Amino acid sequence: MSVALLMRYATLSGSRVCCKAALGITGIHQEDTRRALHTPSSPRCSNTRFDPDSSGHPTTWDSFGIWDNRIDEPILLPSSIRYGKPIPKVSLSKVGCASQIGQRKVNEDHYQLSRMTDNIIYFAVFDGHGGAEAAEFCHKNMEKHIKDIAEEEDNLELVLTKAFLEVDKxxxxHLHFSADASLLSAGTTATVALLRDGIELVVGSVGDSRAMLCRKGKALKLTVDHTPERKDEKERIRKTGGFITWNSFGQPHVNGRLAMTRSIGDFDLKTSGVIAEPETKRISLHHVHDSFLALTTDGINFIMNSQEICDIINQCNDPKEAAQRISEQVSHIIQHPLFFLVYVLIINFRNIKGSMMANFTPDI
Known part of the structure; x- marks a missing residue:
């Protein structure tokens, strides 16, 4: 019951700005004119930020007061102009992925990533439980609901809140037309990240799947697990008529069944305080310091904390290696046979060696 999606945005190591971008700023005719007027004894000047000394060499991020290496990805000119600083383009083509299903027969987990609109990229992870129906439904419908709402609402936090509630309804x-009463206990976590203009990151989540940003080599948690251990969540469950019990591992469960207090689905527990309203967080990326975003489900989090995941990722040479390293290390820690599933997606973002998103959930 786990999935992980890791996004490591535009790598900025040993890189170069696109010649087309530079020419688009200066104009070919203007560049030819400057070269014709230049003499060896006269200083060369330029009115383009991408070739400040007209040396023919592309600029560095350090020239902008940011990085001491060259740009590998083209920058988003409209966003860079709007925010007043260079913003690299996030490419969905540079994704590393690794998965393991172990002995599990049914996959109850899903991940998704897409360029939802011209300026918004969509990432999501759904960790299903009690059957695959809820996670599959979110996988098929969440993006559409978000896209439709975003056409009318500019605040992405409100967009995610409305979309989660609409998908739950x-x-x-959808399940009302099924004669199978067991589907009422099918549910899923949902952790969704929207990246707008390459810099505005908004995350919404229900359940215990996490979103974590690596900033200056440190893990910055963007979500807080929805479990009965949280005082505010526990109070809502009890006020609504539910109760909390603990299993043999000391883990609290709602009505002795569900280890989370918020989810999409789990309709048999709605009257006990389990809700689908997400908690949201907005953050502006600092491309100087932010390396990657990781979405992980409870299987990985059960074995490693966020900082350990960051440290392992930073030791790898590329996204796929990082994904594989995490999945292998988790399986080595848990030696006895388990049912587990690992998904890892990585999108290059900065000049660190590797980055990942992984998921692993043991059924003990």
Missing amino acids: ALAR
Whole structure:
């Protein structure tokens, strides 16, 4: 019951700005004119930020007061102009992925990434439980709901909140036509990240799947698990009529069944305080310091903390190696046979060796 999606945005190591971008700023005719007027004894000047000394060599991020290496990815000119600083383009083509299903027969987990609109990229991870129906429904419908709402609402935190609640209602209608009463206990975590203009990051989540940003080599948690251990969550469950019990591992469960207090689905527990309203967080990326974003499900988090995941990623040479390293290390820690699933997606973002998103959930 786990999935992980890791996004390591545009790598900025030993790189170069696109010649087309530079020419687009200066104009070919203007460049030819400057060269014709230049003499060896006269200083060369330029009115383009990408070739400040007209040496023909592309500029460095350090020239902008940012990085001491060259740009590998083209920058987003509209966003860079709007925010007043160079913002690299996030490419969905540079994704590393690794997965393991172990002895599990049914995959209850899903991940998704897409360029939802011209300026918004969508990332999501759904960790299903009690059956695959809820996670599959979110995988098929969450993006569409978000996209439709985003056409009318500019605040992405409100967009995610409305979309989560609408998907939950739509799933209830979908399952209403099924004669299988067991589907009422099907549910899923949902952790969704939206990246707008390459710099505005908004995350919404329900359940215990996490989002974590690596900033200056340190793990910055963007979500807080929705479990009965949280005082505010526990109070809501009890006020609504639910109760909390603990299993043999000391883990609290709602009504003795569910280890989380928020989810999409789990309709048999809605009257006990389990809700689908997400907690959201907005953050502006600092491309100087932010290396990658990781979405992980509870299987990975059960074995490693966020900083350990960051440290392992930073030791790898590329995204795929990082994904594989995490999945292998988790499986080595848990020696006895388990049912587990690992998904890892990585999108290059900065000049660190590797980055990942992984998921592993043991059924003990």
